[in-house]
Amino acid sequence: MFRLTQEDGVARLTLDRPEARNAIPAEGWNQLRDTLAKVAGARLLLVSGEGGAFCAGADLSDFAAMRRDAGAAARFRVEMRAALDTLRALPVPTIAVISGPCYGAGVALAMACDLRVAAPSAIFAITPAKIGLSYPQEDVHRLVSLVGPGQAARLLFTGATIAAAEAWRIGLVELLGEDKDALVATILANERESIAALKAAVELASAGVRSDASQDRRFDDLVAGEALAARLEALRRK
Numbered sequence: 666m667f668r669l670t671q672e673d674g675v676a677r678l679t680l681d682r683p684e685a686r687n688a689i690p691a692e693g694w695n696q697l698r699d700t701l702a703k704v705a706g707a708r709l710l711l712v713s714g715e716g717g718a719f720c721a722g723a724d725l726s727d728f729a730a731m732r733r734d735a736g737a738a739a740r741f742r743v744e745m746r747a748a749l750d751t752l753r754a755l756p757v758p759t760i761a762v763i764s765g766p767c768y769g770a771g772v773a774l775a776m777a778c779d780l781r782v783a784a785p786s787a788i789f790a791i792t793p794a795k796i797g798l799s800y801p802q803e804d805v806h807r808l809v810s811l812v813g814p815g816q817a818a819r820l821l822f823t824g825a826t827i828a829a830a831e832a833w834r835i836g837l838v839e840l841l842g843e844d845k846d847a848l849v850a851t852i853l854a855n856e857r858e859s860i861a862a863l864k865a866a867v868e869l870a871s872a873g874v875r876s877d878a879s880q881d882r883r884f885d886d887l888v889a890g891e892a893l894a895a896r897l898e899a900l901r902r903k
Contacts, residue, residue, distance in 0.1 A: 666693055667700045668715075674853060676707035676757075683716025686766055689774075690724040691737070694744040698751045708857055709849060710755060712778055713762040719787065722769025725796070745770065746801065752777040753868075756861050758852055762845055763787045763829075763838065772837075773804040776811065779864065781838040782845045787829040789837060795824040810871060812836045 666682040666689070678700065680687035689697070704710055714720055723745070731738040752759060752774070761775035764784035772791050775781050791808070793800050800808075800821060809817045816835045819825070833841040840848065852860065 666690070667697055669700050669703055671704075671707055674708035675849060676704045676710045678704075678710060678712045680712075680714040680720055683714075683718065685724065686718040686721035687714040687716070687771070688721040688724040689770060691727040691731075691741050691744075693724075694741070694748040697748040698744070701748070701751045701755065704755060704757070707757055708860075709757055709852055710759045710778075711762055711845070711849070712752075712759065712774070714765065717786070718765035719761070719763040719767040720771025720774055721766050722771045722792070742801070745773075746803065749773055749777040749804070756864065758860060758864060760845060760848070766790075768792060773801065773807075775838075776804060776807040779867070780840070780848070782840040782842070782848065783829040783832055783838040784842070785829055787832065787838075788826050789820075789829075789832050790824060790826040791820050792824040794822060808837075 666680060666687070668679040668681045670677045670679075680689070682688065723741075727741070731741060758780070759778040761778040761781045762784075763775055763781060764786050766788055767775055768790045769792055772789060791800060805817065805821070808820070812820070812835045816837075820827070827835075827837075829838070829841055832838045
């Protein structure tokens with residue numbers, strides 16, 4: 666259900682199960698992880714959905730089988746976490762391009778990306794409370810990091826659906842509007858090594874790390890590298 670294409674340094678991962686509003690079945694999480702392993706070589710990844718929906722979440726039809734098989738439930742949790750953490754760990758910028766419904770695990774998928782761009786048609790809901798479930802702790806952490814504990818509690822406790830403009834107001838998405846081309850072009854115009862270092866720095870900051878020797882080494886390597894010298898020379902000539 667995942668389609669991956671690459672062109673001009675941009676990888677595009679499309680959730681392609683429109684008949685189910687791109688809900689991800691239990692066996693889909695391993696497929697997602699395997700698909701993400703093929704992104705190597707790209708400079709940026711865009712994640713979107715086919716057919717007017719981003720992702721309606723996990724496929725609820727799988728939950729009946731999980732009720733009968735505790736092992737299936739455990740595998741689902743492990744495989745979902747592995748796929749989302751693989752997306753988060755990619756060394757290139759990742760952007761969720763969201764239109765239509767983005768629910769439950771679909772919100773977790775979007776939050777595993779570095780940035781979120783929502784079309785006016787996008788709607789969001791985190792609904793485990795409506796069906797008697799909880800939400801993975803790592804995804805709750807990411808939600809709180811984006812919107813704060815109060816807004817996170819509102820979304821989780823109520824399961825309410827919010828529109829794109831409200832998602833932007835509370836910080837669940839960074840950009841509102843359908844055009845992501847300018848954002849992509851601006852990122853690609855910058856130095857690849859620098860973007861990788863900055864992405865790692867943001868991740869460390871999100872984890873509460875204030876300083877790290879590996880980041881110092883990255884800085885030293887960038888300063889000593891030829892790419893910086895070339896960029897400085899280009900700026901001097903402008």
